[in-house]
Amino acid sequence: MQGQQLYQRAKTRIPGGTQLLSKRPELFLPEQWPSYYASARGVHVTDLDGKAYVDMSIMGVGSCILGYADPDVDHAVKASIDNGVMCTLNAPEEVELAELLCGLHPWAQMVRYARSGGEALSIAVRIARAYTRRDKVAFSGYHGWTDWYLAANLGEEDSLDGHLMPGLDPAGVPHVLRGTALPFHYNRIDQLKTIVDAERDNLAAIVMEPQRGQAPQPGFLEQVRQIASDIGAVLIFDEVTTGFRMTAGGIHLLLGVNPDIAVFAKAMSNGYAMAAIVGTEQVMQAAQSTFISSTNWTERIGPAAALATIQKYRRENVAAHLIGIGNLVTEGWKQAAQEAGLKIHADGLPSLNHFSLDYAEELELTTLFTQLMLDKGYLAYSQFKPSFAHQGYHIEEYLAAVTETFTILADAVEKGDAASRLSGPPARRGFYRLTQ
Numbered sequence: 001m002q003g004q005q006l007y008q009r010a011k012t013r014i015p016g017g018t019q020l021l022s023k024r025p026e027l028f029l030p031e032q033w034p035s036y037y038a039s040a041r042g043v044h045v046t047d048l049d050g051k052a053y054v055d056m057s058i059m060g061v062g063s064c065i066l067g068y069a070d071p072d073v074d075h076a077v078k079a080s081i082d083n084g085v086m087c088t089l090n091a092p093e094e095v096e097l098a099e100l101l102c103g104l105h106p107w108a109q110m111v112r113y114a115r116s117g118g119e120a121l122s123i124a125v126r127i128a129r130a131y132t133r134r135d136k137v138a139f140s141g142y143h144g145w146t147d148w149y150l151a152a153n154l155g156e157e158d159s160l161d162g163h164l165m166p167g168l169d170p171a172g173v174p175h176v177l178r179g180t181a182l183p184f185h186y187n188r189i190d191q192l193k194t195i196v197d198a199e200r201d202n203l204a205a206i207v208m209e210p211q212r213g214q215a216p217q218p219g220f221l222e223q224v225r226q227i228a229s230d231i232g233a234v235l236i237f238d239e240v241t242t243g244f245r246m247t248a249g250g251i252h253l254l255l256g257v258n259p260d261i262a263v264f265a266k267a268m269s270n271g272y273a274m275a276a277i278v279g280t281e282q283v284m285q286a287a288q289s290t291f292i293s294s295t296n297w298t299e300r301i302g303p304a305a306a307l308a309t310i311q312k313y314r315r316e317n318v319a320a321h322l323i324g325i326g327n328l329v330t331e332g333w334k335q336a337a338q339e340a341g342l343k344i345h346a347d348g349l350p351s352l353n354h355f356s357l358d359y360a361e362e363l364e365l366t367t368l369f370t371q372l373m374l375d376k377g378y379l380a381y382s383q384f385k386p387s388f389a390h391q392g393y394h395i396e397e398y399l400a401a402v403t404e405t406f407t408i409l410a411d412a413v414e415k416g417d418a419a420s421r422l423s424g425p426p427a428r429r430g431f432y433r434l435t436q
């Protein structure tokens with residue numbers, strides 16, 4: 001398999017093999033995952049050997065909500081290429097996009113841009129620190145790779161466990177940052193209050209996703225909002241993954257609680273590099289009291305792609321499509337599991353759903369699922385991120401394949417031989433160093 005051969009070469013030239021942990025082949029199917037793509041269009045992916053798959057997994061780690069190589073977005077991008085994507089002067093699309101984003105989020109008046117989620121979160125935290133002239137950040141959940149966040153794991157190695165990605169190693173993050181990033185768990189207002197009791201006058205920001213795996217308990221987000229306002233900290237909603245999944249803009253629009261800053265990336269531009277820090281004028285103006293500036297944040301493709309993506313998203317009511325397709329899949333998983341006699345949990349937001357197999361050998365079984373589905377022509381995993389390109393018939397065919405596969409998994413459970421049915425090692429999760 002050419003993809004696996006290339007991945008072996010990659011590991012000798014690129015530390016860790018890939019630029020994003022969530023694209024490591026070991027996460028899905030060690031030694032067998034196609035690993036690289038030759039082309040991707042709609043929901044169809046072709047690997048380096050010319051084998052075609054339907055992507056029923058994570059669609060570019062959640063970035064391609066319209067489907068791969070969406071013709072409308074690509075048309076806008078090609079037009080911007082024809083007119084030059086970089087210049088001594090600025091791209092006018094920046095202003096149009098800022099107005100569009102503030103129109104979608106009426107509590108916000110100003111916008112800055114970056115080109116990736118973690119980077120945009122760092123900018124948001126810098127603005128909050130500049131605005132408050134304070135250092136510390138209370139946070140819940142995963143927010144990327146940068147120092148302000150990984151500082152949570154300095155000294156106490158497991159602070160970030162339970163915040164989406166276990167085992168993140170903070171090597172290279174200065175020890176002086178120890179104690180500056182303080183974790184609390186989602187829906188645990190008591191934990192946030194404990195942090196606030198100790199650090200009331202030192203907290204620059206509270207950073208969290210408004211919703212992810214669990215729904216907010218009644219009053220939770222309202223209390224977080226109140227606490228931030230009471231202590232003068234900036235409330236930052238990380239909408240990097242939840243943005244444009246459930247509605248045009250942040251999921252907070254549906255939850256009825258407004259932050260001071262909301263951060264978007266991924267889905268806002270259908271796979272083109274783009275990120276936005278959207279906030280109130282009062283807080284965002286603090287960006288001028290510090291230095292936040294980069295050449296590549298001025299290129300034209302990102303804003304052109306974002307404008308075309310958001311315009312199509314609204315025109316076609318993509319949110320309703322994503323939710324409908326996601327619900328079909330969640331229900332299909334449950335039904336297939338029931339028919340096969342397999343114990344699963346299927347949950348998450350309809351447009352960000354996943355299942356887990358309720359067995360001790362869960363990792364082997366999930367790996368076997370991916371292996372068997374790959375044989376049937378699917379990129380499939382325990383997570384599914386629907387796109388506008390997924391149609392009802394894709395889901396029907398996929399669920400027929402899932403039903404057959406779940407029956408085999410149930411048999412493997414009964415015989416206790418899931419591991420021996422694997423053609424390679426089981427998948428590896430979380431953060432770890434690749435040694436070969």
Ligand SMILES: Cc1ncc(COP(=O)(O)O)c(C=O)c1O
Pocket residue numbers: 116117118119121142143144145209238239240241265266
């Ligand atoms: C909630 C959240 N914040 C931040 C990030 C980091 O974004 P990026 O990978 O674009 O740096 C992610 C990525 O998965 C995310 O899910």
